[in-house]
Amino acid sequence: MNYFYQRFLEESEKKSFDPEHRKRLDYNIGKYDEQVAKGKEQYQNLELAKRRAANLKHKIINNLDKYLVEFENNFSKRGGKVIWAPNEKDAQREIMHIIKKSRAQVIVKQKTMISEELELNELLEKNKREVFETDLGEFIVQIAGEKPYHILTPAMHKSKEDVAKLFHEKFNMPSDSKPQQIAQFVREKLRGEYVRADVGITGANFLIADVGAVGLTENEGNGLLSMSFPKIHIVIAGIEKLIPNLEDLDLFLPLLAQHGTGQKITVYNNIVFGPRTEFEPDGPEEMYVILLDNRRTELLRFKEQRRALSCIRCGACLNGCPIYRSIGGYTYNATYSGPIGSVISPHYLGLKEYSHLSFASSLCGKCTEVCPVKIPLHELLLHNRHEAVVRKYTSYTWRTVVTGWKIIMLHRWMIDKPKAGLKNKIINQVGKQMWGPRRTLPRFAQKSFKQQWKERNP
Numbered sequence: 001m002n003y004f005y006q007r008f009l010e011e012s013e014k015k016s017f018d019p020e021h022r023k024r025l026d027y028n029i030g031k032y033d034e035q036v037a038k039g040k041e042q043y044q045n046l047e048l049a050k051r052r053a054a055n056l057k058h059k060i061i062n063n064l065d066k067y068l069v070e071f072e073n074n075f076s077k078r079g080g081k082v083i084w085a086p087n088e089k090d091a092q093r094e095i096m097h098i099i100k101k102s103r104a105q106v107i108v109k110q111k112t113m114i115s116e117e118l119e120l121n122e123l124l125e126k127n128k129r130e131v132f133e134t135d136l137g138e139f140i141v142q143i144a145g146e147k148p149y150h151i152l153t154p155a156m157h158k159s160k161e162d163v164a165k166l167f168h169e170k171f172n173m174p175s176d177s178k179p180q181q182i183a184q185f186v187r188e189k190l191r192g193e194y195v196r197a198d199v200g201i202t203g204a205n206f207l208i209a210d211v212g213a214v215g216l217t218e219n220e221g222n223g224l225l226s227m228s229f230p231k232i233h234i235v236i237a238g239i240e241k242l243i244p245n246l247e248d249l250d251l252f253l254p255l256l257a258q259h260g261t262g263q264k265i266t267v268y269n270n271i272v273f274g275p276r277t278e279f280e281p282d283g284p285e286e287m288y289v290i291l292l293d294n295r296r297t298e299l300l301r302f303k304e305q306r307r308a309l310s311c312i313r314c315g316a317c318l319n320g321c322p323i324y325r326s327i328g329g330y331t332y333n334a335t336y337s338g339p340i341g342s343v344i345s346p347h348y349l350g351l352k353e354y355s356h357l358s359f360a361s362s363l364c365g366k367c368t369e370v371c372p373v374k375i376p377l378h379e380l381l382l383h384n385r386h387e388a389v390v391r392k393y394t395s396y397t398w399r400t401v402v403t404g405w406k407i408i409m410l411h412r413w414m415i416d417k418p419k420a421g422l423k424n425k426i427i428n429q430v431g432k433q434m435w436g437p438r439r440t441l442p443r444f445a446q447k448s449f450k451q452q453w454k455e456r457n458p
Contacts (some may be wrong), residue, residue, distance in 0.1 A: 001395060004333055005356040011331040012360075021157065025328060028156050029319045035262025036316075042254070042264050053255055054374035057310035060242045064300070067209040067242045068291065074212025075289060078274035083290045091292050092123050095201075095234060098288060099129065102232055104198030108190075110216070110223035111135035112203025113151055113313065114236050114292060117335045117348075120201070132193045134222035139186055143170050149329040151336065152260050152315035157328055190222070200226035200284070204237035205312070206252060207289070210245045213273045214289065217253060217266040224268055233275070233284035239291050240309040246271070252312065255372040259314040299347040304383045308343045310373045317367035317377055323360055332357060339367035339377045346384055355393045358384035401434070416451075420444045 015021050040046055060067055072082040085091035095118075099107070107129055109115060121142065124131040133142040137154035141147065144166055148154035155163070160179050167182055168175040177185075202223050206215035214235050216223050227233045243252060249271075257263040276283030300306045318324045318338030329337040334345040334354065342357040358381045367377040388394055408414045418426075423444040431441045447455075 004353050012327040015328050016326045032319050039258035039262040050374050057373050061309050070209045071207050080274035080287045085290050085292045087294050106197045107131045107199045108134050108197040108226045110202040110226045111138045114203050194225045194229040197230040199232045200230040201234045204235050204241050206243045207241045208246050213271050216270045219267045231285045233287045235289045256312050259316040259372040295348045305380050311340050316370040320366040320370045343380045352393045355388035420446045
């Protein structure tokens with residue numbers, strides 16, 4: 001059993017039996033469910049919209065080289081610079097090169113999961129730069145010294161009392177501060193940092209190939225401020241973030257908003273074409289888009305699993321998943337958690353070390369049902385499991401047990417011949433160890449159904 005698997009088991013058990021943790025997740029996801037139900041009312045045919053989005057993303061993923069070159073050509077025409085980063089180290093090096101060249105000391109960041117993938121905050125702090133998360137949830141977890149708990153809701157695991165206590169410890173605010181007071185404090189604090197900042201870093205919800213633009217969608221206005229005040233704007237985006245045409249935002253923006261937060265449309269929706277021109281009064285003087293591979297092309301090699309690259313990071317699969325709702329985000333020990341994380345993280349971080357995540361599913365299919373781009377997530381989890389078994393990344397004990405079970409199930413006499421007492425003894429010894437002490441194990445009846453049928457119908 002590898003270290004990551006052992007840690008996953010320990011953390012999962014701790015979180016799933018923590019009533020306070022379960023209460024917070026149930027409350028927050030319950031509120032989300034209410035909003036999403038309302039958000040769906042805007043659609044006459046939601047299924048049709050999801051099919052169209054799925055087809056467009058399928059087209060992109062299967063012609064990625066063509067659309068990446070198209071995006072680069074169109075973005076470069078307007079004075080932007082595209083930097084290709086094959087892996088995490090390359091991206092980190094390029095970002096630090098831009099920051100050092102401009103002698104930047106203060107960096108503001110919009111919420112973006114890809115910066116967590118690059119461990120960007122740690123990199124900047126190590127190089128003695130001041131870095132500020134500008135999303136309220138991200139700011140909370142940053143000052144707490146933690147990582148985002150959820151793709152869309154970074155501080156989902158914290159109650160308002162937890163946040164008030166944190167701000168009392170860090171900023172000497174009253175320990176009973178209300179959420180509105182905390183939000184007002186953060187707003188005022190960050191306004192000064194936007195003005196001081198030399199560099200603004202954002203992610204990209206969409207890279208629009210035909211016009212070479214970056215689509216950013218958010219609710220707090222922090223992304224708009226992060227890219228417009230500093231002289232330099234750095235966009236970090238995975239190579240899968242492409243959509244073919246500007247008109248496609250008409251389809252994707254409402255789908256992302258509705259599945260992400262239950263809104264009809266997100267509050268701030270920006271399309272950025274490049275650095276400011278001589279006719280524009282504000283905006284960055286330089287703009288870079290760093291296109292990150294970081295093993296995404298490895299995932300492309302798999303005929304089925306490549307469909308996971310269609311993800312638009314709405315977080316709907318996490319909120320629908322009974323496993324995530326029980327064990328939360330940190331147990332996955334990966335940037336991307338929940339069902340989508342269980343599919344892609346093993347390929348990004350190493351199938352051998354992280355194959356256990358693909359087994360952390362009930363395969364109920366809820367994740368597939370709620371996905372706005374129709375990724376068959378529960379099926380892809382099975383493909384990952386198959387890959388792990390073929391490569392013998394599962395434990396020898398588990399493979400032996402499953403092989404033995406297969407032999408028994410293919411030979412009826414092996415089930416019928418042993419007495420019920422012996423079968424129950426075997427189930428108790430083997431099953432309790434593998435299934436855990438809290439499950440009630442089934443008991444074999446003294447007579448099987450087959451025996452009773454023969455007696456009643458001689």
